[in-house]
Each structure stands twice: as structure tokens, then as C-alpha cells.
Amino acid sequence: MLKVVLVNPAITAKGFNSFSTDNYIHHGLAYIDATLTKNGFDSAYVDLRRCVDWNDVRSQLLKEKGDVYGITSMTVDFGIAIKVAKLIRKILPKAKIVIGGIHVTLMPKDGLKNKCFDYVITGEGEISMVKLVKAISTKKKISRLIVGEPADLDEIPFINRDKFFHREGESKMPFVPDLPVPFATIMTSRGCPFNCAFCQPAEKMVFRGKVRIRNIKSVVDEIIDIKKKYGLKSYLIHDDLFLINKDRMMEFVRLMKKHKLNIPFICQGRADLITKLQPELKELKKVGLFALMIGFESGSQRILDYIDKRTTVDDNHKSAEICHKLGIHIWANYMMGIPTETYREMFQTMNMIRKINPEYHSPSFFTPYPQTRLFDYCIENDLFIFKEYSDYRRGIENNKIKGFNYDFMRGILFLYMPWSMRAGAIKYMFKKLL
Ligand code: SF4
Known part of the structure; x- marks a missing residue:
């Protein structure tokens, strides 16, 4: 039976170790x-975030000695993914190398033009990777480009958290220090029906435009399983949109109550949905809803309409009021530097955020991701400045498109950010200068 080694090359943002x-x-x-x-199949895992340098990557890859290597990659890490594939080719020339993940789903040509990849899988990989490995093991000819078949989410077994270093790693929540540990992430659905111009149609290309949900009993069973094995104390539901279906949410509440589970958790929510879900959120709070991650994005209605967010500034304020009233913390996602945005509109955003007064801030500069409508706009209007895959970061460290003074924008953020964050920003700036 062939051995498969899965590789996560996600070190662009924070580096080795x-x-x-x-x-x-x-x-x-x-x-x-x-x-x-x-x-x-025998399957092993190499995570570059746990390696100390490229020599260590080399020895980890050699130690696992796979017949097939499956690398996944977002756009930002695609340069690293190529480097890993070339390294595998050099040290294990007989191994087959497969690239999958978001970047090649959106830009399959980038996978195909790199000879270091034997196969390119777009979309979801569970079914197609198994079929591909079976084909390789029987030496059956198979096309180099494979369009991933979406799996029935209830057919996929629970993930093996030990193999993914849950005990050493994911038992801490990197961004919300208030959450008790051990912490875990779970997924209960795939896809999102909305149409934001900075995200779509890319997101729909990954999940084929449909929202698919797991049976909620299986979700609660997984939570019970993680609690039993690891003593789970908090978790993040890592879906694009957990709040999409009222009946499902209430079934979740019913089952959590039945099992006497009240464990703090975080999930994503949209401002417009939150304004219509006060009773349901109250119930979710009883089974642990600790914080909602909300994409407020902008304090300018013109910008919200421009990015097709289908929310209003009023929704943003009302949803925050509801969260404060129910004692649910707010993780605020907001953005600056959207094409056509004025500095006045950025100040409107920051004034809105100041009024919303979130517990957690997640500011970003608009980043033109491939296969989104705003990416096309940037290309058509010659706004594009990225040269490397590593430029595709969501954060505020690098400049994104032509036409903005990013240092001035960092200044606006600094002016408005809470003192706790300013200390972090100053530390970061000093680190960069020294
Ligand atoms: S940004 Fe969020 S709400 Fe908008 S389309 Fe993407 S996943 Fe859906």
C-alpha cells in the first residue's frame, strides 16, 4: 500500500518555528x-510551521519517505509550495507530487506550468486524492489536472487531531487570550451564499457555489469526542457562516443542552443576520457563544454597496448593540484601501469602529485576491503592484494597490486603535527598525 505524506507549507506570514x-x-x-x-492508506503529515529551517524540512520529508506527497497552498504560500515540491523532487525523485488547495483551484495554470507538480487537484480533495492514489498504485493513467469532487460532509470521518499536533499546538487560541485552553477548531459547513466583491466568485469556485452542511448531531458528537480526548475548554467554528440556518442553530442548542455542554466558542456572523437573530443568539449564548467575528468592513454606505456586502452601516451598529446587550464579545473585521475609497471614508470606518467598541480588532488593508471581482477591477484599472506570491497577505504590513498612501493609513489605524494594540504596534515597528 502506498504511503502518502501531506505537507502544509504555510510559513510566509510567520516563518519557520x-x-x-x-x-x-x-x-x-x-x-x-x-x-x-x-x-x-498510510498517511503522514509534515507541517513547515514546526520546522526550524530548510534542512529540517528536508529531514522531515526524508523521515516520512512517502510514495506520494500532497501539498496544499493558499496564494500567499504558493512560492513556498513550489520550493517544497522542488526539494522533494531532488531528494526523492521517484515520489509523485500533488498540489491542491485554494491557489491552484483559482489559478490551475500556475500548478500546471510548474513541472515539479505531477498532478494538480482543484476544489475539494478528499474523494479525488483517494482516487488519484489508487490510480498511482495500480499504474492507471490519469489526467494531470483533476477537478475535485465535493464530498458528502457526513461521510468524512472525524479528523485525527493527534496527527495534526493538537496536543502541542491547537490547544491554544492564537488571537483570543481570554479563551480557556485546550482550544480547538471545528468545521460544520462549507460555502457561503453571499457575494462580496473582495471574496467572490473565488469562494464559490472552491466549494462549487453551494453551501453544504454537516448533520448537527455529528458536529456535537465531534465536540464530545474532542472533550473526551483532550479536555476541550473552548473552540472556534471555522465555517464561513455558521449563523446561516436558524433551525440548525436551534438544533445545535438543543443537543448541546441535552449533553449539558456549555463550552465557550467563537463563530463568524454577518451584521445583517445578527440584527434578525437576537432570540437565537440568546440561546447560543447559553451553550457557550463567547464572541462573534463580524465583517463590518466599512463605515461608509457607499463602500459597503460598492463591495456588494449587502449590509448597512446601521446593521453594523445594531448588531454591535445586540452583542453588547447579550454579553457576546465582538471580533471586528474591517478594511481600508478598497478601490475608489477616500480617506474621509476611512475615517468614517474608524469612527464607526470606535462607537462599536469591539473587544478584538482585526483591521486589514484590502488585498486583491485572484478570481475576485475586485481583483479583476485592479487589473483592468492598472492598480496592481504585487510581484510575488508572498505579497498576498491580508494584514497591514505591506502595500496592496496603487493610489493610496499606506503609511498615512497605518497612521489612521494607530490613532484610533486601543492602547493595548498600540503597544503591540510600537513593539512591531521597533523590531522592524532594529
Ligand atoms: S466575505 Fe464572508 S459573507 Fe462575503 S462572500 Fe465571502 S464568506 Fe461570504
Whole structure:
């Protein structure tokens, strides 16, 4: 039976040895691992975030000695993914190398033009990776480009958290220090029906435009399982949108209550949905809802309409009021530097955020991701400045498109950010200068 080694190359943001601060389980790889194991294949995992340098990567890859290497990659890490593939080719020339993940789903040509990849899988990988490994093991000819088949989410086994270093890593929440540990991430659905111009149609290309949900009983069973094995104390539901279906939320509440589970958790919510879900949120709070991650994005209605967010500034304020009233913390996502945005509109955003008064801030500069409508706009209007895959970071460290003074924008953020964050920003600036 062939051995498969799955590789996570996600070190662009924080570098080698970054697992202590960036330790989320890669659910895409973890689900593929679970499916390969279910089908009788030996599957191992190499996470570059846990390696100290390229020599260490080399010895980890050699130690596992796979017949097939499966690398996943977002756009930002694609340069590293190529480097890993070239290294595998050099040290294990007989191994087959497969690239999958978001970047090649959106830009399959980038995978195909790099000869270091034997196969390119787009979309979801669970079913297609198993089929591919079976084909390789029987020497059956198979096309180099494979369009991933979406799996029935209830058919995929629970992920093997031990293999993904849950005990060493994901037992801490990197961004919310108030959450008790051990912490875990889980996924209960795939896809999002909304249409934000900075995100779509890319997101729909990954999940084929449909929202698919797991049976909520299986979700609660997984929570019980993690609690039993690891003593779970808090978790993040890592879906694009957990709040999409009222009946499902209430079934979740019913089952959590039935099992007497009240464990703090975080999930994503949209401002417009939150304004219509006060009774349901009250119930979710009873079974642990600790914080909502909300994409407020902008304090300018013109910008919200421009990015097709389908929310209003009023929704943003009302949703925050509801969260404060119910004692649910707010993780605020907001953005600056959207094409056509004025500095006046950025100040409107910051004034809105000041009024919202979130517990956690997640500011970003608009980043043009491939296959989104705003990416196309930037190309058509010659706004694009990125040269490397590593430029595609969501944060505020690097400049994104032409036409903005990013240092001035960092100044606006600094002016408005709470004191606790200013200390972090000053430390960061000093580190960069020294
Ligand atoms: S930004 Fe969020 S709400 Fe908008 S389309 Fe993407 S996942 Fe959906």
C-alpha cells in the first residue's frame, strides 16, 4: 500500500518555528488524511510551521519517505509550495507530487506550468486524492489536472487531531487570550451564499457555489469526542457562516443542552443576520457563544454597496448593540484601501469602529485576491503592484494597490486603535527598525 505524506507549507506570514503562535489545524489536509486512512492508506503529515529551517524540512520529508506527497497552498504560500515540491523532487525523485488547495483551484495554470507538480487537484480533495492514489498504485493513467469532487460532509470521518499536533499546538487560541485552553477548531459547513466583491466568485469556485452542511448531531458528537480526548475548554467554528440556518442553530442548542455542554466558542456572523437573530443568539449564548467575528468592513454606505456586502452601516451598529446587550464579545473585521475609497471614508470606518467598541480588532488593508471581482477591477484599472506570491497577505504590513498612501493609513489605524494594540504596534515597528 502506498504511503502518502501531506505537507502544509504555510510559513510566509510567520516563518519557520511559528507553530506556537500560528497553530490552527489545516482542516483541508486533516480531512484528506482522515479519508485516506479510512480507505486503508498510510498517511503522514509534515507541517513547515514546526520546522526550524530548510534542512529540517528536508529531514522531515526524508523521515516520512512517502510514495506520494500532497501539498496544499493558499496564494500567499504558493512560492513556498513550489520550493517544497522542488526539494522533494531532488531528494526523492521517484515520489509523485500533488498540489491542491485554494491557489491552484483559482489559478490551475500556475500548478500546471510548474513541472515539479505531477498532478494538480482543484476544489475539494478528499474523494479525488483517494482516487488519484489508487490510480498511482495500480499504474492507471490519469489526467494531470483533476477537478475535485465535493464530498458528502457526513461521510468524512472525524479528523485525527493527534496527527495534526493538537496536543502541542491547537490547544491554544492564537488571537483570543481570554479563551480557556485546550482550544480547538471545528468545521460544520462549507460555502457561503453571499457575494462580496473582495471574496467572490473565488469562494464559490472552491466549494462549487453551494453551501453544504454537516448533520448537527455529528458536529456535537465531534465536540464530545474532542472533550473526551483532550479536555476541550473552548473552540472556534471555522465555517464561513455558521449563523446561516436558524433551525440548525436551534438544533445545535438543543443537543448541546441535552449533553449539558456549555463550552465557550467563537463563530463568524454577518451584521445583517445578527440584527434578525437576537432570540437565537440568546440561546447560543447559553451553550457557550463567547464572541462573534463580524465583517463590518466599512463605515461608509457607499463602500459597503460598492463591495456588494449587502449590509448597512446601521446593521453594523445594531448588531454591535445586540452583542453588547447579550454579553457576546465582538471580533471586528474591517478594511481600508478598497478601490475608489477616500480617506474621509476611512475615517468614517474608524469612527464607526470606535462607537462599536469591539473587544478584538482585526483591521486589514484590502488585498486583491485572484478570481475576485475586485481583483479583476485592479487589473483592468492598472492598480496592481504585487510581484510575488508572498505579497498576498491580508494584514497591514505591506502595500496592496496603487493610489493610496499606506503609511498615512497605518497612521489612521494607530490613532484610533486601543492602547493595548498600540503597544503591540510600537513593539512591531521597533523590531522592524532594529
Ligand atoms: S466575505 Fe464572508 S459573507 Fe462575503 S462572500 Fe465571502 S464568506 Fe461570504
